[in-house]
Amino acid sequence: MAEHFGLKYLRKEVLPTAFCPGCYNGILMNALFQAFMELGIEDLKRFVFVSGIGCSSWIPSPFIKADSLHTLHGRAIPVATGVKLANPELNVIVIGGDGDLASIGGNHLLHAARRNMDLLVIMINNQVYGMTRGQAAPTTPHGMITPTTPYGNPERPMDVASIIAGTNANYVARWCISQYIPLKNSIKDALSRYSRGFRFIEVYAPCVTYVVRREGKTPGEKLKELMKKCIRIETWKNMSREEREKHVATGVFKAEDKPGFIETYNKYIAQALGEK
Amino acid sequence: MAHYKVFINKKLCKGCGICIEICPRNALRFNGINPETGYRNPEQVGECIGCRQCMWYCPDQAIVVVDEQ
Numbered sequence: 001m002a003e004h005f006g007l008k009y010l011r012k013e014v015l016p017t018a019f020c021p022g023c024y025n026g027i028l029m030n031a032l033f034q035a036f037m038e039l040g041i042e043d044l045k046r047f048v049f050v051s052g053i054g055c056s057s058w059i060p061s062p063f064i065k066a067d068s069l070h071t072l073h074g075r076a077i078p079v080a081t082g083v084k085l086a087n088p089e090l091n092v093i094v095i096g097g098d099g100d101l102a103s104i105g106g107n108h109l110l111h112a113a114r115r116n117m118d119l120l121v122i123m124i125n126n127q128v129y130g131m132t133r134g135q136a137a138p139t140t141p142h143g144m145i146t147p148t149t150p151y152g153n154p155e156r157p158m159d160v161a162s163i164i165a166g167t168n169a170n171y172v173a174r175w176c177i178s179q180y181i182p183l184k185n186s187i188k189d190a191l192s193r194y195s196r197g198f199r200f201i202e203v204y205a206p207c208v209t210y211v212v213r214r215e216g217k218t219p220g221e222k223l224k225e226l227m228k229k230c231i232r233i234e235t236w237k238n239m240s241r242e243e244r245e246k247h248v249a250t251g252v253f254k255a256e257d258k259p260g261f262i263e264t265y266n267k268y269i270a271q272a273l274g275e276k
Numbered sequence: 277m278a279h280y281k282v283f284i285n286k287k288l289c290k291g292c293g294i295c296i297e298i299c300p301r302n303a304l305r306f307n308g309i310n311p312e313t314g315y316r317n318p319e320q321v322g323e324c325i326g327c328r329q330c331m332w333y334c335p336d337q338a339i340v341v342v343d344e345q
Contacts, residue, residue, distance in 0.1 A: 002283060004337040015288055016336055021315065022292030026335025034332075180332045208292075220297025223333065 006033040009044060014062045022212075022219030024177040024205035025056055028124060029063070031180055035187040047091045048083050052076040052105065054097040055131050055207075056124040074105030077112045080119050088262045091191070094121045098139040099129045102160045106138075109160075113167040116197045118260040120190050123160065123200070126207040134210025142245075145214070161202045165253040170197030170260070172253040176230035177205035178223050179250060186252070197260035204230065204248055279344045280324035284317060288338035291315035295330035295339055304330065 006029060019025050036044070049060030053073035061070040071079045076094050084092045094101070101109050101123045112119060128134040128146055135148040139160065143152040161174040171194040175183040183203065190199040204226075206212055212222040229248055236249035282304065289310070296304045296318055303322035310317045324341065331339045 002340045002342045004285070004331070004334075004340050006337040010337065016290065016313075019335065021290035022294055023335050026337065027333055030332055030334070030337065180329075218297065219292050219335075220294040223294060223298065 005037050006030055009033045009036060009065055010063055011065050017063055018058060019055065020209045022208045023055070024126075024208060024219070024223075025059055025124060027177050027180065028056075028122070028183070028203055028205065029059055031184040032122075032187055034184050035191065038184075039188060039192060046089070047093060048080075050076045050080040050083065050092060050094045052096050052100040053131070054100045054129075056095060056097040056126070057100055059095050060093070074100055074103070075108065076100065077105060077108040077117075077119070077121065081112060081117050084118055084262065088118070092119050094119055096121075096123060097130070098123060098125045098127070098160070099131075099137050102158060103129075103138050109164070110167065113164050113169040113198045113200065115261045116168045116170060116258060116264075118196055118198070118262050120199045121201070122187075122203065124203045124205050125160065126205055126211070127157075128207050128210050130207040130210055134207065134214075144211075146210070161200070161253050164198075164200045168198070168258070169200055169254065170194055170256050170258055171199040171201075172255075173200070174202040174204060174248075174250050174253065176226050176248060176250050177203060178226040178230060182250075189255075194255060194257055196263065197256075197258055204250070278326060280326040281342050281344050282320040282324055282330065283340045283342060284319065285338040285340075286310050286317050287313070288336045289313070289315060289317050290336050290338075291317060292335065293318075294333050294335065298329050298333050300327060300329070301325055 044066035047066045049068040051057035051060050060068040076096050080092045080094045125139050129137050136146045136153050138158045140153050142156045165172040173186045208219050230250045231247050233249040233251035303324050304318045305321045306316045307319040328341050331341050
């Protein structure tokens, strides 16, 4: 019997995954593995995966067949910065959720982007704190009912991709989990064409248990709804304010090829040594 | 004329039903409960056109679409 393309990058002894049935984290894993396959990466020896705490931080840590570091809550990016500085030849990928990278680790994310640190950060925005039973997070939409906001969320969500696009980051994109092929191509671009500097991909994937099931939908129905809800940023910009709130803007927010932190830092080291 | 077949890995499937709802030809259907895992497993009932959406959107890496000439 034929085998799924993702299974050669996974530790088969720990499967099936610990995620809820239908969890969209698995679809991101498929996109990541297909990007590796299309780039001709057979084994992940030159890759290090760093993650913090949360459901999406479980993706690399027991499941992907590569070196991985499961660190403190919110501190995945500082650890990844250390890994990259210690051995700049490694490809360092950070996978985390919105609670881990944008909420508790928000400042680390901002400053790694400001430095243009040579990392690929994939943030899965599931809209709630999924691992602790779905409380309101900084990315929860306005009016959503959660255990901590029983009459609807009075606050408005944070647009993480736009914030990172305002820093020195090289590549910023947001894709919805229903846009499988653009998401896969974006991961491919971030690993090949834009292989230096800070690359940030936000993946919009509502929590299946605490967002989708609370709305009374099945994961498949929500996926079909997201296919209509998520539109390209060019179309989104021409919409009225009411229409914009009903849709999610997706696409590439920024794509540059500036030298990353390691290159700039080495230049300064050479300058300092040459002055002696 | 290509002929496609959908294989389902019953050890990995968690019965979320994404493949059944995403299939444009309604070629998949639930078929009983797997006693090993306790989840419902889908099976192929109709003609597959090989779009591979079920394979991409399967969160548990349980579906393989094979082109049988």
